[in-house]
Amino acid sequence: MDHAADAHRTDLMTITRYVLNEQSKHPESRGDFTILLSHIVLGCKFVCSAVNKAGLAKLIGLAGETNVQGEEQKKLDVLSNEVFIKALVSSGRTCILVSEEDEEATFVEPSKRGKYCVVFDPLDGSSNIDCGVSIGTIFGIYALNDGDEPKLEDVLQPGKNMVAAGYCMYGSSCTLVVSTGAGVNGFTLDPSLGEFILTHPDIKIPKKGKIYSVNEGNAKNWDGPTAKYVEKCKFPTDGSSAKSLRYIGSMVADVHRTLLYGGIFLYPADKKSPNGKLRVLYEVFPMSFLMEQAGGQAFTGKQRALDLVPKKIHDRSPIFLGSYDDVEEIKALYAAEEQK
Ligand code: FBP
Numbered sequence: 001m002d003h004a005a006d007a008h009r010t011d012l013m014t015i016t017r018y019v020l021n022e023q024s025k026h027p028e029s030r031g032d033f034t035i036l037l038s039h040i041v042l043g044c045k046f047v048c049s050a051v052n053k054a055g056l057a058k059l060i061g062l063a064g065e066t067n068v069q070g071e072e073q074k075k076l077d078v079l080s081n082e083v084f085i086k087a088l089v090s091s092g093r094t095c096i097l098v099s100e101e102d103e104e105a106t107f108v109e110p111s112k113r114g115k116y117c118v119v120f121d122p123l124d125g126s127s128n129i130d131c132g133v134s135i136g137t138i139f140g141i142y143a144l145n146d147g148d149e150p151k152l153e154d155v156l157q158p159g160k161n162m163v164a165a166g167y168c169m170y171g172s173s174c175t176l177v178v179s180t181g182a183g184v185n186g187f188t189l190d191p192s193l194g195e196f197i198l199t200h201p202d203i204k205i206p207k208k209g210k211i212y213s214v215n216e217g218n219a220k221n222w223d224g225p226t227a228k229y230v231e232k233c234k235f236p237t238d239g240s241s242a243k244s245l246r247y248i249g250s251m252v253a254d255v256h257r258t259l260l261y262g263g264i265f266l267y268p269a270d271k272k273s274p275n276g277k278l279r280v281l282y283e284v285f286p287m288s289f290l291m292e293q294a295g296g297q298a299f300t301g302k303q304r305a306l307d308l309v310p311k312k313i314h315d316r317s318p319i320f321l322g323s324y325d326d327v328e329e330i331k332a333l334y335a336a337e338e339q340k
Pocket of ligand 1: 100121124125126127215250251252254277
């Protein structure tokens with residue numbers, strides 16, 4: 001690392017500059033998306049600093065409340081949710097907000113309304129919060145046509161209709177990965193500047209990977225194709241070497257590694273959770289959108305994940321996402337099961 005050159009690196013591609021460049025390619029654009037994204041970035045910076053000082057600021061542990069999923073909320077869950085709701089409403093660019101932490105969707109009051117619907121998980125990987133392992137924020141964005149009155153159906157639509165998606169990982173460094181439908185870019189927070197700087201331009205996931213990522217603790221409840229696939233990862237019969245298992249238990253961290261290194265992340269359905277665990281709107285869709293934009297795939301066990309049409313805002317779905325060839329293998333196993 002050439003720190004001297006780095007110190008003199010003056011041509012900084014910040015995320016704001018990047019999005020403004022993208023905006024300039026759309027003369028019809030009024031800058032609404034740029035303003036919305038800058039408020040999401042603000043929320044990520046706030047949560048990043050809160051996570052970093054959680055132990056010091058007594059932000060570790062339970063908030064004493066339970067969310068719609070029946071999960072005990074962590075102090076940081078509640079704090080992150082509040083920060084994002086306030087940032088998104090104050091942007092003046094949103095009309096419907098769906099948060100993992102809120103039972104109902106939030107309809108922004110007309111005077112502060114804009115055309116975007118934002119679905120988000122303010123702090124994903126809550127089982128890892130108190131032990132300082134990487135966690136993150138996940139978001140997806142739909143756009144209404146100008147003048148349309150917002151209604152719940154506007155967020156109960158296929159993920160392929162999203163206009164943007166992203167996540168921010170709070171790990172050894174704070175990394176924001178985002179797509180507006182024209183590729184995937186990663187930005188790292190430079191704490192000395194307080195700016196997200198472009199560090200991972202045009203991310204492309206390797207076509208095939210050497211890593212599989214799944215909670216094998218659920219193996220006894222898996223269906224045939226999932227069990228067969230994981231068996232193949234461990235004991236390949238085609239002469240290839242076995243895949244390595246990596247599982248952090250924070251979707252953001254497991255998907256971030258999968259995006260950069262390749263391989264497959266799966267949270268399948270099982271006898272205990274017939275619809276899997278992960279939520280369609282603010283976990284499955286944003287990560288599937290990013291995966292496809294990076295050249296990978298996302299499959300539910302039955303269909304392309306982004307073709308799903310959720311019926312309720314907290315619906316769950318099984319998910320298999322990652323390198324194109326790896327997901328093709330699991331699709332073939334489910335297709336063979338269908339034929340039986
Ligand atoms: P939260 O959003 O409530 O944290 O739940 C989601 C999650 O933590 C994902 O980040 C992760 O992939 C998964 O659940 C881990 O589940 P499990 O502990 O069952 O493996």
